[in-house]
Amino acid sequence: MMSPAHYLFLSLALFIIGCIGVITRRNVIVVLMSIELILNAVNINLVLFSRIFGDAAGQVFALFIIADAAAEAAVGLGIIIAFFRNRETVLADEMDLLKW
């Protein structure tokens, strides 16, 4: 039987993988993908607690977050493509124009 802890651990794992991806990867596309993982970890939590407390608001939140993630991906990829046209790179550590 699946206990809430299982869900929480899955969510935690996804969150940690996402965090590690955001911190360690140089490629911005991969970072974007990792952010998606983090967002989905949050979604799992929201749906889980929605079921536990019998409140549908959490699931509505999750749906909003999915839409938001799609929008974010679209905007993020647009920025990355525009950036790539100028600098021919998608590596985060080469994006240092505003560095002191």
Place this chain on the structure above:
Amino acid sequence: MTSPGYFLTHLWLIPLFPLITAALMLFVGRFLPKSAVSFFCVGSVFLAFVHAAGAVLQLRNLDPRVYQQILFEWVTPGVMPAFGGLLPFVADWGYLLDPLSAVMILVVTGVGFLIHVYSIGYMGHEGGYYRFFGYMNLFMFAMLTLVLANNLLLLFVGWEGVGLCSYLLIGFYFLKKSASDAGKKAFIVNRIGDTGFLLGIFFIATTFGTVRFTSQYLHDPVAFAGINDTLAAMLDQHRMAYGAPVLTVIALLLFVGATGKSAQLPLYVWLPDAMEGPTPVSALIHAATMVTAGVYMVARMNAIYQLAPIAMDVVAVVGTLTAIFAASMAIAQTDIKRVLAYSTISQLGYMFLALGVGAFSAGIFHLMTHAFFKALLFLGAGSVIHALSGEQDLRKMGGLWNSIPATSRPFLVATLAIAGIPPLAGFFSKDEILGKAFERLPYLWFIGFLTAGLTALYMFRLLFLTFFGLSRLDPELEHHIHESPRSMTVPLGILALLSIVGGWFAFPVLWGGESSFAKFLEPVMRSVLPEPAEATPHGVLGDFLLMLASVAIALFGIWLAHLIYVRNPRLHEKLATSWPRLHKLLVNKYYVDELYDALFVNRIQDLSTAFGLFDAKFIDGVGIDGSARLARVVSALSMWWDKWVVDGLVNFVGKFTRSLSTPVRMFQTGIFSSYAVFILIGLAALLFYYGHHMQVLVRNLR
């Protein structure tokens, strides 16, 4: 009192005619053709002559023969601290015509007109024709202002005006260095004399409170005090006496002015150099008119001189010494115009001798006759130079008597006149001077008597070397000899006539009578002494002997000249070699120019050099450069302050801010991942801090 008549009331026109044409020439003359220039300039002088002659004729109808006209108040009324307290002082632009100025304006306009006519021919081929006539007319204006002025200040205006024109005309060929130098020399030497003259005028103004000559012919003589009237009143009231020191000082200062203008010792040096100017200029300015201004001025102030016996003696001695000194220099000169220049100086010396012995009218008489024959001599010399295409050296002339007869005949007349051969003009005037000198100061008479012999000698030397003997001309020139045009020879003829008859006013003197010229001038030259000095009685016989002596020494001079230069042409070379020192001394004009150079000119140059050094070393070096260096030091200091203190403060603020911000700045790594780490750390910190709230929340839920 009879009414004055047109010419007298229009006296102001006489100087105005030449002034108008002078202005015309100097402003628009360059656009006019030569014929128009001649027409206007000679015409205006002719008009001036006609008006002068008319005015003098009408003056004879007046009694007393004085006409005075005030055009306007020129120096407006002021107060002068004079002898008898504060006196109102005014100088006006006014003209005075009395017998003395009558003689002067007739000589100036008459001789001036003839010389203007002559200039048409002489200057015909020269450049700057309009400029020449413009200056000549300006000179006529200034000279007429000088002789017609009714006060000393206006006389001084004319005096400086003729000086200016003299300068301009001597330097007429201003591209020639010697000519422009000569002009400057004349101007500067005259300034020395003018200083004395001006001081004299100041003394007169402070002594008499006026500079006008006389109050005659004016409606309000009291308001219009004249020097002569004031002097007479002072004598009456015993506030001034014969031989008063102030009068002696005034007379001597005025005489200093006269020595400058009239080329007397020691200021004569400019006149020989002035011969650099065109010949008509030498005739008009440096022989007939301007140089006689000093004589005129002393004669005009005769009332003061009569009361200053010491000054009179100085005038007489200086005049006599100048006469013999200049005559001796004339003997050795080889330039035809320079001989005449020294002769002019010598004759002016005679005039001052006359003034100095109290024979004022004799001095003016000689002034007039000298104007005739000396103008003739200069114009004749100019005609010779013209005929010889510019040759002025006596050693390269000779034998011209028949080749230019219209020049040589009048020249002979003038030479006889200046040598004092009766009955020509020079005889009468010179004899009158020598006669008066013999009465007063016999030793001066003796020097004057010797000078008469020298005069005959150097003038006939000039005549013989120019016109007689064998020709010593350049063969080149020989073919070009040509008689001068009619415009030049006609004035020569008229002047020759005047040189003959000009002295006949004094014919009655021959039989013990009185010269009508002296009678005409008597009102101006009247004795101001309370008891006129008793003339030493001397018979007609004594006079006659003196005359015979003068004529005899003149004839001796002529004979000597004939012997040395005609009969035995080698003799003068022999004389020169047997007395080489004397000859050299005479040729070099007693080294006076060199002496003046050594004493004054070079000393002034040294002084200027010293001032120049002072200027370069002290004013420029210490003052200008020093202040610049000081400014550099100050600005270096201020730059140091700015750089290290002001900028240092600004930089310090910047650096301080920067050092404060450095730790914070370190977070801005620009590395994407590190930002993510910071966010996570922050998140973890938040969770840690609010953790137990969460626990409570979860527990409640459960």
